[in-house]
Amino acid sequence: MITAFLLRGLDRRALVFLAVLAAVAVVVPLLNLATPAGSGLHIPSYAVTLLGKYLCYALLALSVDLIWGFCGILSLGHGAFFALGGYAMGMYLMRQIGTRGVYGNPVLPDFMVFLNWKTLPWYWHGFDQFWFAAVMVLLVPGLLAFVFGWFAFRSRVTGVYLSIITQAMTFALLLAFFRNDMGFGGNNGLTDFKDILGFPIQDEGTRAGLFVATAVALGLGYLIASCVVRSKLGRVLVAVRDAESRTRFLGYRVEMYKLFVFTLSACMAGVAGALYVPQIGIINPSEFAPANSIEVVIWVAVGGRGTLIGAIIGAILVNFGKTWFTGVLPELWLFALGGLFVAVTLLLPKGIVGTATALWRGRRWRGPAATGEGTLAESGGDAEPPAAAPAAGPAAPERAS
């Protein structure tokens, strides 16, 4: 039944994407492991790790797109779920170090010995088991999202207000995780990992394995998201995005739909974080920084909000640009990123994929999908893209407050 559900999510575009992803997941490790270092086809290990990082980001972007593109919830705190998943994985990796740490304590991680702690805090128990950590990777971000969403959606906190309090949430977590008393390594976070599931983490084979795992997770995430947005549930989500009050008046319990998709998205972000940490080798509180979460949103916007594939493309493109810029012209990276924010919102509101689709169909984009907050009735007749119609904005009768 589940297979049938998943298969329903497949259309041509999804099939193409999954095929490409599968090819990448096979070819990249192969080229890394099977070819000699001097050969022209060889992919160096650092590149594998880098690509793995991009795929983690792509999964994170996918989770943001699921709620922002299809349900209109702009979360500026999704980095928090990402980081929480990462911390859960980091705690497992930390426990795996065992006696190989600087202080050689079999139970306590180094930073706890350093802080003169005598016993393991209760919330660190169980993380020596991989299955437990894996459950926590889903459970902790999911639970936080559930509780947060439960309060927020039930009291109908929407739009900008929701964005601001999600930002406050990740900021609060940032401050909290900086404290040494929290028992998560404070400023330095968790690092110095040795092995995962018994495989040394620096090993090329392990890295290739992690890369494949990330690609599989991304593919699964894409499938699930794609199924969700194609199901009846997905239709309701789009309805909530375009006309929340109307959907509610039609008898749908809007907050339940929002809560479901928000929690699902948080779990996806958590998985992305959990795969990110062993590849990068460190997790620290700066992952909670509000700026990171906002950056994720721009990946989605660049790729194309409301198109799942767009989020993935956007994440990979922007991060590739970031790697390139910070290597070549580090001074200009923030200008480029800032300019990207402005240019995309002004000139390319549908993102690369959305615009390409519109061009492919050979006609101007119609309908509300990209105009977001406007209702169906209001923006349905707005044939011009907003950038070409400066007067359209201020003349709109009611502005969202």
Added chain:
Amino acid sequence: MLFRPPAIRRSRRPATRGLPGLLLLLGCLALFLAAGAARAQEAGDLRPLVDALGQGGFDFDKTETAIGSLAETGDPRVVPALEALSEGDLYVRKADHAVFIGKRGGAGYQLTDPLTGEAAGEAARGAVDKIRVNNNLRRAIRTALGGLTLRSRDPAQRRAAVQSVFDAADPEALEPLEAALAAEKDPGIAELMREARARILLNTPSADAGDRLDAVETLRARGDRDALAALSGLVAAPDGKVDPALRAAAAKAAGAIKENLALWEAAQNVWYGLSLGSVLLLAAIGLAITFGVMGVINMAHGEMVMLGAYTTFVVQQAIRGWAPELFAWSLWIALPLAFLVSAAVGAAIERCVIRFLYGRPLETLLATWGLSLMLQQAVRTLFGPTNKEVGAPDWMSGATHVGGLLITYNRLYIVIFALLVFAALLVLLKRSAFGLQMRAVTQNRRMAASMGIRTPWTDMLTFALGSGIAGIAGVALSQIDNVSPNLGQGYIIDSFMVVVFGGVGNLWGTLVGAFTLGIVNKFLEPYAGAVLGKVLVLVFIILFIQKRPRGLFALKGRAVDQ
């Protein structure tokens, strides 16, 4: 009555009218009676005592006896000799065993007479011997000096001496202290001396029980931490050593002092909270206009604050270069310039970006975030990533005590300034034609346009106003924060919290929100620590938004819908 200031303040209270003459007379009389005997000694009589310091050699006990007899004279003139001895600058001349203060100079030592301070010629290096001291002697000298400086002519020195006697609470200092107290003319210092005497009495189990009870009262009246420490020491003393009545009195007094101190501490926290609140108000008030009145999310608001701070820096650099005499006015010059710079940038942002995004708040948020990154990087490129030094004019530095409160001037001026800005903005919105147009556009854009208001123009001016006020805030914040390209980032989340908490579209809400958050934050700090306190405030706001999604002071009526 609970808010009674600690007794230190009383020392500056002028004497009651009519009494000064009498007090003076009494003081003179006391001076003659008590100090007369000691003071009568001439420099000639002191000389042998000073010379005795040189007799000891390696026998430190002998030197200590000599120090003791010098201290017993109670004559302030022996102070330089003792100080020099403690510093190791006292020498004995081998020829006549006379003692001098020596400073290395020329081939040997420049000698001065320790009693008169007159130069006493030079001595070759071999002609004098240094008088040796050890730590034990240094302690003896300190005690002796403590007693002697109590009689110094300089009130500040006497004050310091009393304080050190109070801190030491050495029973041996009681006698010189009482003598000095009898001679003291300044009522403030006399009060301090009585307190020091009280503390010593509490430290002397052999003293009269009634005196010790009085001493408890005296310390209670002093009411500061030192007094509390002295009293608590008595309360905690082992059984059988302290009279139960005295212990009870001390416990009661300590309780009263604790209560009083706690209240002052609370008042201090309120002040810190007001100060933080005024900073938040300054940072948030411009946002309240753009976000509250216009419904525009300006994530680059913090960068407007930063631009204001950098304008201050540039103005001060220019003043330092060309007109240093204007430095005291630098902040006043920077204010209008900062307003203009930030307002111009704001107007440009509105014209180039935001006007295309009206009605799409989430896109506005992203675009302005991008602008904030670019502004930060631009400033970083122009001025460098390091903190810039923005000086404070003289009138901004310093502090004053109000009762038990410590109030620094820069914080005080910022509180006043924030309130002034708030009042000016309120008047502008409620009383000026521009304010009227702005409110009209906020309430009903189409109707306002039909009435002939140029709504795009109003939009631009409103945005420029909000940004300009952020620039002014930057001038104030440059006085208390690091001026760096990241300056604005630190304020943006807090200012959003203030506006959302206070209620969008309502300036009074912003005022109440800023001060509430500031005070709550500062009250949580002692219990939860600075970081956890802030986390708790954020959690509180997140929960509060659930309860009242439109903030404390929500707009009512039709304007609320969408």
